[in-house]
Every structure is written in structure tokens, then in C-alpha cells.
Amino acid sequence: MSRRRLSNDLAAGLEMSGVEFLSTVLDVRDWEAVESWAKATSQKFGKVDRLVTLAGVARQGILKHNIEEIEDSDWEWVLDVNVKGTLNTLRATIPNINSGGSLVLIASLADLLGHAQNAAYISSKHAVVGLARSATSKLGPRNIRVNCVCPGLTATPLVGCHSGTRFPDVRQTKPPAKSWTARRGGQLD
Template sequence: MSYRFDSKAVLITGGASGIGRATAQKLSSLGANLALCDISAKGLEETNKLCGGGHLTSIVDVGSTEEVNKFVGDVVAHFGKLDHVFNCAGVNPTSYDLETSSDEYWDKLVNTNLKGTFNVTRASIPHLKSGCSFVNVSSILGLQATAKMAIYCMTKSGIIGFSKSMALELGPRGIRTNIICPGYINTPTNSGVVEGAEGIKKMEQATAVGRLGQPEEIADVVAFLFSEESRYMNGSVVEIDGGIA
């Protein structure tokens, strides 16, 4: 690996845990200056410490246009620029039949997964120049439908369509957009991990490599997609799932 991110300003949503935290640690180790947001103050504080401290952190509900606009403005005021954006904030699924899915559940997933990605993207674009980029988080369930997770699948497939349109619209300006689709990753909010040993076993058996992915393995791919080594990738959908059976 030959790339670094010295002096680069990187915005990460969902930075308090899981993939967001691991990516923050990866990029900070490569010299990036981070702007981290989440709804968990405690988690953000811990991530900042793990990244050596001194990074910009803020409590932000990405589903709120006002909060996102203020945060992005604060980021640019603090760093004087914005180089890369990692749209990682998201709500993991709960298994519901369609007829028992509530308005509240719909709103929670749509507002965070879809509207949140849109809000951060829209607010960031005016501050980006040629050479800057986005990485947006979808899921294997954005590519592969699953019963009783229709709303989650909708939000994650929506991110793919939205991101591909971003790539076409922003590509001529030298701003790239790529999408990652993680599989079964060992994060605190993964539904199988929450279930415990039996849920983890089922996920492990569903992957060709026979184990869950680690957040750090996702972070490695995100760093590559932000780097110049991926400079001809735009609108790409990258599956990171260990081989789902």
C-alpha cells in the first residue's frame, strides 16, 4: 500500500461504532483529519480517543436537514475544505412481516438510511473539488432481496441507485462516488450478533469463508476507494461479504 491521506479532511457519519469507527481508525492512521458525527456522544468520544484525539466530533441526526447543513458548514469552517465523505450512518434491520411493519419503523429506516445519505451528500457537494470522492454504504441486501426485511432492502437498494446517479452527475467534475455492500459483519448492531451464538453460527455457515467479516476489513476497502489507486472507479458496487452462499 502506497497511499496516505495527510492533510485530507474526511467526513464520516455513523462514526461512533462498527464500520464507521473502524474506518475512522484506518484513515486517521493514514494521516487524515476527521470530522465524525453520530447520535451517540459516548461512542464518538471513544472513537476520537482511539484515533489519537483532536478530531472534530458532533452529535448529528443525519435525517435532519438543519443539523446536517450546520455540521457540514462547521466542518468546512474548521478545516477550510472537505476532501472525502463516508456516508456510513444507518439503521440495521429487524425482521418484520410487511403487514406488521409500522409507520415508525418505516420512518426510522428511511430517514436515516436514505434521507441521511441524501442530506449529507447535498450539503457536501458545494465544497468538493476535482479529486474528492464519496463512499456510500449499502448492503448485500441492497442486491439480494430477503423476506421480512423489505423496508431495509428498499433503503439499501435505493442507496445503490442514488449513488450511481451521483457518479454520473458528479463524475464530469472529477468527484467520484462508489458503493460498498458489506455482508455479515461483526458489529454490535448486527441482528445476528444481537441474537447471540446461534445467530452468529447461521451467518458463518452462510459464507464461503466460514466466518463473519470484521469492521477493519471493510475499512481497508473504504480507504482504497478514497485513494488515488482507485481513481478509475466511479459508480462501482463493491461486495464485501466473504462469499455469500
């Protein structure tokens, strides 16, 4: 299913429930697109109270590469979306966040645990944790809370890259790591 279709489906559901929203599909790597989105959002709703950044990509095949096998183009694409996209979103939004607001950056349990393969994704999500720490130092004095969530393996289209299926049964795709608290993957509802 395309991002545009997912966005349209979500917008239709929100509209039916009476929620006021602004639906936009954009490339978070593109500063001008993100800045335009942030301006449109501020014009429609005023100051920002909450923001969640959750860009997360990896190319099929790159998840199986050892560090010495990573292609520059794969490395750059993953870091551009996962890190630069998060940075662009923060840069565009921070000037318009209300005191008492909240930012939630989504990283990954993978960046905390490491893995012999998947270095681009792990490195990118580790950088998101660093951005969250920097944002906390910058925004804390303005009474703006910054949290970074590091979810474990969750059945998403990205995880489908591991097994070749779009939405695999996470428990069959990868055995739970012993360091995972719940010892199981997650499922989106």
C-alpha cells in the first residue's frame, strides 16, 4: 500500500471521528518540504503542543550486510531519512513549540543492543538518541519535554524485509533477544 493511500485512509478515519487535522505526505530529507509543512501546520493550528518523529527505513538486503559490505548509497539513504529527516523535523518545529510541549523521537532497541549486520539502521537510530539528548538540553529550560522511545521488533512493512513477507509473524521471523524485557516482538494495532 502506498504512503499516499495510507495517508488518505488515515485522513478519512480522522474526518469521520471529527478530529481536525492536516494530512501531508512529504520527504523528510527535503528541508524545504519539511519547512513548508511546519509553516502550514502552524498557520492552521498555531503553536505546536506535541510532535512525534518516527522516520525509519532500511533497504531490503542492507539488513543482511556486514559493515564491510555496505554500499555508500545504502548508508547515505538510511542516514538521510532516519537522521536528517528527524533533524529537519526538529529544526522546522522547535521555533513553534509551546512551553509545556512534548517531543517524542522514535529510535530503536536495535541501536542499544547492536547487531553484526544492519549497521546503517543501528547507527542512524543511535544518532536519533543523540538528537533527543541534545534537544532535551536545549528545550528543557523552556519547559518542553523530550523523550526518546526505543521499541523492539514490531511487525511493520520495514520488518517485512527480514523475511521477504510484508507483515511477518514477528515471533517466527526473529527469535527474541535475551535482553528484551518482554521476550517477544510487537504487533501494530
